[in-house]
Amino acid sequence: MSFDSLPSFAPLASALLPADEMLLHSIVSGLVVMQLASPALTLIVIGLPALLGHPFSERTTTRLVGTGFTTAFLAALATLLALSLRGFSPEQVHLGTWFSVGHHDATIDLVADGLSVPYVCFSTGLCALVNAFAGKYLHREPGFTRFFVLLALFGTGMNLMVLAGSIDVLFAGWEFLGISSTMLVGFFHERTNALKAAIRAFTTYRICDVGLLTAGVMIHRAVGSGDFERLFAGVWPNAGCLVSPGTATVVSLLLVFAAMGKSAQAPFSNWLPRAMEGPTPSSAIFYGALSIHAGAYVLLRCEALLDAAPLARLVLVLIGASTAIHAALVGRVQTDLKSMLAYASMTQAGIIFVEIGLGLRVIALFHIVSHAILRSLQILRSPSALHDRHELEAALGGHPGAAEWSVVGVLPPAVQRWLYRVALERGFEEMAVSRGVIGPARRLLERLADAERAWTDWLGTTALDRAEAKAVERLRGKSR
């Protein structure tokens, strides 16, 4: 399936946009820059006064952020129309070379194509809606401005990542996403659980970022630049890969590793339910809609590499399938709504990974968009779930009841009990990671730190002081 089979906006676009190729290129370039500059400018406009201790009022803040996202959305929509005129052939926007050392060029390249522009439309539209919701939801919250600064940072990072025409730009956007996500998980920083959740989320992100960082270096080594133009040839989703299968496999596996963290795939999934400690609007946009699909987006962007790397695709399918099964099972026994929704998101993200692994890219893109919209709506409504339930019951005139048939019901009772236990313990994933990796590493480091301190204490004390301290200790022992 490709974009060719989709309804085209070409007749409308040709009526609205100039036919001159150069002029069209200039217009599209301007629109692409606007998609990026709009949330970035918003970030500066509301962030700087806040940093200087003079934040805008709630209403002004919400309006500024809303204007930023709406402008980006409209610019993306116009770009989409312009691209449809040319059959969605990619438009490269070269903003210059950031810096250059020897054979290493860091270029600032953006790309507008059939993947990036629809994605910006969808993400900025969603951000604008959540902005409107959060303006009321967080009214008089002490961290009101902080939330919107982080939302603008997230929007900037998201657009940077989505529009990236090189791995360097993509990595920069990816980092902004991770930082804004972490700060929003720990938004209610006076709660200890929120702090722990934020640290856990950031740790997972950072570990998995190793994949993207190393993949970026590998791409530079392979083609002498981070430009996707030199890595892929053709139009998404049917682009070809310009590197050898060996390089494609290694880079793809590294990208899969990076995507696992952001998209909460097993065994890096246990941060996601805890991330719901953040405010509801951020949970909706991050863990229901955009951030959770960031990994899937990167894989879609680099689909040509995956095409040349069957091993990576197999790994992707296995990871996605196991995460989907794990999350579906665990989600069924959750006792709070946000955790249940977190596992539901994880399940869908797993299925999207499987789709990408199987090469169903356009389906995966549609899946991302539809899942994101539905899930953010569910999360945004979750604080009113009881109210909604009461209304439903009042409308039905009684309890709606539960489903009578379940696939688990066909299994023997012993297996059902075992599955229930596994689901309650979240598949023992967290316990395994905690006891097998984090705990021993932490204990080892603490012992090393203590040993370091004891060594410097010893070195910093004279023999006379040490003898005196020992004598005092002995006297104390005797007196006791």
Added chain:
Amino acid sequence: MMLADTMTIAGMTEPEGHDLRLVLALAATVAPPLVAAFHAWRGGSPQSPRSPAAAALTLSLVASLVITRIWMSGPEVTLELGERLGGGYLIHIDGITAVLLPFVALIELAIILVAPKRFLDGPATARILWSAGATLAVLATAHPLVLIVAWIVTALPTWWSTRATPGGHSAARVYAIMMTLAVTCMTVGTLMMIVDPPWEDGVGAVGTSGGWLVALAVLVRKGIVPFHSWYPALFRGAPMSTALAATMPQVASYTALRLFFGHADHGGGVGTELVVLSQLALVTAAYGAALSIVQRDLRGLIGTLAMSQSALVLAGLAGQLPMELNGAFCTWISSGLALTGLGLVGWALESRAGPLSLETPQGRFADAPLLAAFFLLFGLASIGLPCTLSFVADDLLVSGSLDEQLHAGLLVIAATVLSAIAVMRGWFMVFGGPSTVDGPRHQVLLRERVALTALFATIVLLGLWPAPLVRELDRAGSELLGVPVNAPPPAGHGEAGSLVPPSVAAP
């Protein structure tokens, strides 16, 4: 020396035009802090020693920027003046000097501006200024004997300040032991190298052994494993100003650069000693970052982070590629600015709230939200936040290291990942947790705001527009390595020991 286009003017008799301007600007950079130190030591302005000190360092900063300007607008030919000894000249100004002088001047100025009033009496101010003047002078020399004297001169105020701090005796003793060892090795080693120069024909065992002794001195002075413990100890026991001024300019890295680069026995490239040092530095970078995750107090966190970042610089300096060397220089500057900012924010917090533990959440956000913002920004700027210089530095360092050796690249990546986790943990532990106050209780003073904003603005400005800095450092690095600017990577790079052979792509 391997510098083919070096301009040598013996006896300081012929500097004219461009060179004279450089020399005068250098004098204007080094002299003000020394004069102000003398003034403070003599008891001048006892009520407010900060004002003359800040004025002197502002002058230094302006003069150092003039040097950078003159250098970049001139022929960019290394200026060497005075007596030559052991391969180095008394006055040595090149691209590295032109970049490092304003960096150090800015750090020292920020320290003076943020230092709490009770830590800034006459003698303390004199010590900071003396150390600043000496450090600035060091960055414009390559003369081995002057470098030895500079090591002693810059270490003494640090030891003195630490010893004068209540509870700092232990840290002062550790520092004294380590610095004595470093200075002794440096002195003996340098003398041995001068007697039997390893960069001349007929290299003898004496000169080579001297080189290794100097390497040991650098190892100790830079806090490289196994001589690293004094780094966090100094941050815990000394005033923050002292710890930052002693570690951020990285005098030992500068010494390694001047003494180990460009010797004939190394084929015009990097000394064997530096290569060995770099392997230990890589381990230190990762180890320091790992230790920073489990620190129990804020000072320990900043100390271990500084140790890790400083080791990263040394690790990059041994690179065979200009890119790696460039990454090391950028890390030198970016981590210096960011960690100075982080340390000063920590100091400002401590001066208001006392020592800060990382074992339980301290709930300081409501008390000082602006400091929380600066802490986060500086913390992120030290670990590769996009749009800051550290992002560029990480990119170059990781790319260069991975290009050269797989294990080096992986250790660099491990160090950056672990440092980032430690910084975020530090932020949440210091500012998170239940608060006992309703609103900001401690306002950030104007001088603190100016200093912190200037530091952060510099990091962001250099991050958004790194091309001139990177170009300058690339030129300097290529000159040190004896390769043409923008040379392609040496044959074999990207093949041996790499993950995958590079594929040739035909776009």
